[in-house]
Amino acid sequence: MRPLSVSIDTQSLKNNLNIVKKLSPNSKIMAVLKANAYGHGLIECARNLYPIDGIAVLNLSEAIDLREHGFEHKILLLEGFFDQSEIGIASRMGIDSVAHCHEQIEMINQAKPKKPLNLHLKFNTGMNRLGFPVHDSANLINSLIQNPLINEITLMTHFANADEASGISDQLNQFHHIQNELNLERSLANSAAIIKYPESHYDWVRPGIMLYGASPFSGTNASEFKLQPVMSLTSEIIAIQEINAGESVGYGSSFIAKKKTRVGVVACGYADGYPRQANSKSPILVNHKQTHLLGRVSMDMLYVDITDIFDAKIGSSVELWGKNISVDEVAECSGTVGYELLCAISASKRVPMRYVDGKK
Numbered sequence: 001m002r003p004l005s006v007s008i009d010t011q012s013l014k015n016n017l018n019i020v021k022k023l024s025p026n027s028k029i030m031a032v033l034k035a036n037a038y039g040h041g042l043i044e045c046a047r048n049l050y051p052i053d054g055i056a057v058l059n060l061s062e063a064i065d066l067r068e069h070g071f072e073h074k075i076l077l078l079e080g081f082f083d084q085s086e087i088g089i090a091s092r093m094g095i096d097s098v099a100h101c102h103e104q105i106e107m108i109n110q111a112k113p114k115k116p117l118n119l120h121l122k123f124n125t126g127m128n129r130l131g132f133p134v135h136d137s138a139n140l141i142n143s144l145i146q147n148p149l150i151n152e153i154t155l156m157t158h159f160a161n162a163d164e165a166s167g168i169s170d171q172l173n174q175f176h177h178i179q180n181e182l183n184l185e186r187s188l189a190n191s192a193a194i195i196k197y198p199e200s201h202y203d204w205v206r207p208g209i210m211l212y213g214a215s216p217f218s219g220t221n222a223s224e225f226k227l228q229p230v231m232s233l234t235s236e237i238i239a240i241q242e243i244n245a246g247e248s249v250g251y252g253s254s255f256i257a258k259k260k261t262r263v264g265v266v267a268c269g270y271a272d273g274y275p276r277q278a279n280s281k282s283p284i285l286v287n288h289k290q291t292h293l294l295g296r297v298s299m300d301m302l303y304v305d306i307t308d309i310f311d312a313k314i315g316s317s318v319e320l321w322g323k324n325i326s327v328d329e330v331a332e333c334s335g336t337v338g339y340e341l342l343c344a345i346s347a348s349k350r351v352p353m354r355y356v357d358g359k360k
């Protein structure tokens with residue numbers, strides 16, 4: 001069998017949840033498990049994250065999957081209903097939804113669900129992606145309070161720059177213009193805001209990336225926040241080439257050896273989710289020693305410099321990211337963020353995944 005695999009450390013997932021709790025002791029936790037729990041497996045992650053108060057996903061099918069596996073948490077659909085036919089099912093299964101536009105409210109009015117729905121009313125405070133305008137909040141909230149098809153209302157917004165220097169103050173300021181005489185619950189903070197802006201925590205926090213032990217801030221390592229990487233992507237060396245100065249490696253001959261170089265060929269490529277854009281600084285661990293990528297990543301293979309790793313041979317262990325090689329650093333070397341790399345592995349559906357309890 002091809003030696004490439006992913007292991008998911010459930011103990012680290014629990015550690016990271018505890019970090020969220022320490023940072024945000026007075027808020028309820030809505031764990032964001034969209035995109036198959038950022039590539040870590042929806043059901044297994046839901047099983048290992050407790051106690052939490054809610055789970056946020058994207059699609060109704062994911063919410064149904066959770067209910068069918070016996071999860072009785074509050075479940076939230078992050079972008080709301082895409083289709084009127086989803087509303088009756090959500091109401092029957094007790095699944096909550098975001099509403100971000102009038103069309104979605106109209107869909108609910110048309111569908112007339114038998115059990116009233118809990119809505120997270122999403123306001124656009126500056127991200128300009130989803131959400132109602134703030135200036136309209138009084139009318140909107142008053143009409144929903146009187147709507148018998150609607151039960152609980154939670155006020156929600158999403159930050160564009162919680163991970164950037166510009167921060168959240170403008171958006172927070174906008175959010176405070178929303179009418180809230182009824183003291184409705186509020187949900188604002190993503191991982192970056194959980195770490196950096198306690199003033200945004202309020203009733204609910206929505207951690208995503210930090211649960212998986214990657215950093216929401218580019219250029220910052222998750223270990224600075226005591227977060228532990230949950231996913232390890234490991235493989236082996238499947239071939240070795242010795243090349244002389246002037247000889248090259250791989251497609252496009254983008255690496256040309258300046259001296260005699262030993263090249264390890266690793267079973268992992270961009271079709272598995274390793275970024276093709278990765279530059280040659282991209283760190284890789286071989287036999288527990290750190291080295292780096294060489295040349296251009298192929299579909300199923302990549303190359304690593306093992307000139308100075310004398311004991312490296314066919315079958316030697318390789319860590320592409322995990323406990324030793326931070327996914328944040330690999331992402332930096334590919335001009336992207338850990339989020340994208342973590343999601344890509346499970347999206348490829350080529351890499352077998354297993355769950356381990358790191359404590360054992």
Ligand SMILES: *Cc1c(COP(=O)(O)O)cnc(C)c1O
Nearest residue numbers: 032158190191206207208209216
């Ligand atoms: C994905 C998402 C989150 C989680 O964001 P992280 O940066 O991964 O913590 C929170 N809220 C909403 C609305 C999201 O879509």
